[in-house]
Amino acid sequence: MIKTDKLCFSYSSNAVLRDVDFQAPEGVLVSVLGPNGVGKTTFFRCLLGFLRPTSGSVEINGKDVCAYTKRQLSKQIAYIPQSYNPVFNHTVMDSVLMGLTSSLGLFEQPGKTEEEKALKALEELGIAELAGRGSMKISGGERQLMLIARALVQDAKILIMDEPTANLDYGNSYRVMQKISCLREDGYTVIFSTHNPDQALRWADRVFALSDGQVLADGPADSAINEQVLKKLYSVDVAVNTVRAGNDQYRVCTPFGE
């Protein structure tokens, strides 16, 4: 369980987050919505313990995030960046093994046990056959799954994903989100940001919308996303309709004017 209590953060005199109360229990998929520059990244950086709150607190499993050592924290919460542009062509296996570093001694190298664990994570995400390939030579979607595998071997149960499908095509976005939604079944709490409210409606259990550094909406995706909230968030008129696809019904957003 991760929660914030009256979380405030400022860069010098510029208040970015104001009295943000947030809570994500185990095994849920939370989508963080908000326009550019609203403070989503700052919010994530506070959750990850990279930034110390100006006031208020961030707690993971009842303990303040600042009270954890870096090593302890890496076992609680993992970060998956928006894009990964490797400078060196490390293999997919080596890239995933990096996630195990905090489990190793200072001078220890990953061995057979670590490789088996990394391979298992790759298998879970269906990309085990890429283990020996260079991370520069795989598709964006495969690379995103590789980063998720790297987070999984960290043994952290909370995953922070900064726009996980930002650079992916339509098909890859769908496949990556499908894999992410499966993580719930293993007890992972996934908190991801997106600029696409459809994605939040389709995949998230809960939606957390930030506007002007404050909480605008927080609750189950179906009730938290509506025309009024979207208009306030993005300053465009949006119609939210229900469509049928296969045997299921989904809510979708259609922007139509300002």
Add this chain to the structure above:
Amino acid sequence: MKDRAAYGFKMTILSVCFLAVFFLSFFLGRYDLDFPAVVRILTDRLIRFLSFGKLGLVPSWTGAQQAIVVNIRLPRILAAVLIGAALSVAGASYQGMFRNPMVSPDLLGASTGAGFGAALAILLGFSYTGITLSSFIFGLSAVLLAYIVSKASRIQTTLAMVLAGVMVSSLFSAGTSFVKLVADTDSQLPAITYWLMGSLSSIKAKDVEFAAIPVLLGLVPIVLLRWRINLLTVSEAEAKSMGIETGKLRLLVIICATLMTSAAISVSGMIGWVGLAVPHFCRLIFGQDYRRLIPSSALMGALFLLLTDNIARTVATSEIPLGILTAFIGAPVFLYLIITGGSEKND
């Protein structure tokens, strides 16, 4: 795993090549040596070294043979191995740390600082040992200065460090030019110019001993921490979320690489290309993982400089400075790699 076996096979081939070149290097030079004499002299030195001088073989070789092997060729060969390995490992580490495969170990000014230190010492009439010491101290000081400037800067640390390195390099380079301007054109200026071109022709056993300590002090931590250097190639936020204290690791890599580079250059003079081309060549053969890149770069760097020095001392009647040869060999090899290097490993 198949991958591990392939690495073992490649390292075995590289080790065999290295040992062969290492041994053959004793037979290159104006004075001819016979094979059994060299083997016996080297065995005798090894036994004496391991038994702290208490044991040794009964000499069956001449005094001249012993002097050539022990005082001239062995120090030179060991220096080439040490310097080649040091510059390559320092280069590979810097490339990881600065997330740039085109970085060389003198990025933060170690070489230009060392060059200025040597030029100043020659101008002031210092002894050979004084020149080496001055070069080493100025090499370290240049990097320290770049580091202090980058810390005082408000811009992003890595960028600030690179900019500070450029600034410090240009400062020391100007200093060297000034020293050359005021140096005596008959004796000091040629000495400075020749030093700056790099050479192992006047290497003595005490130079190897002098360089070995800082090189090993830098090399051992990097070898031990080589897996973690991989983490420096990802973004700071990612490394942090994986529980890695990148700041301390970066500082340690800078200290180790600077110790190695300054010590190597202080005894050999400026030798370019090794720290840039060798790690790149190893990346193509052994892949990007620093667990493999560091040992292979050390061995390949030692082999490369040994081969280059052998050419330097045999190809012409007078010795060709190493800096010229490493560029002559390094640049075409590097060009070849750039042109054909699209076929990077791990397709």
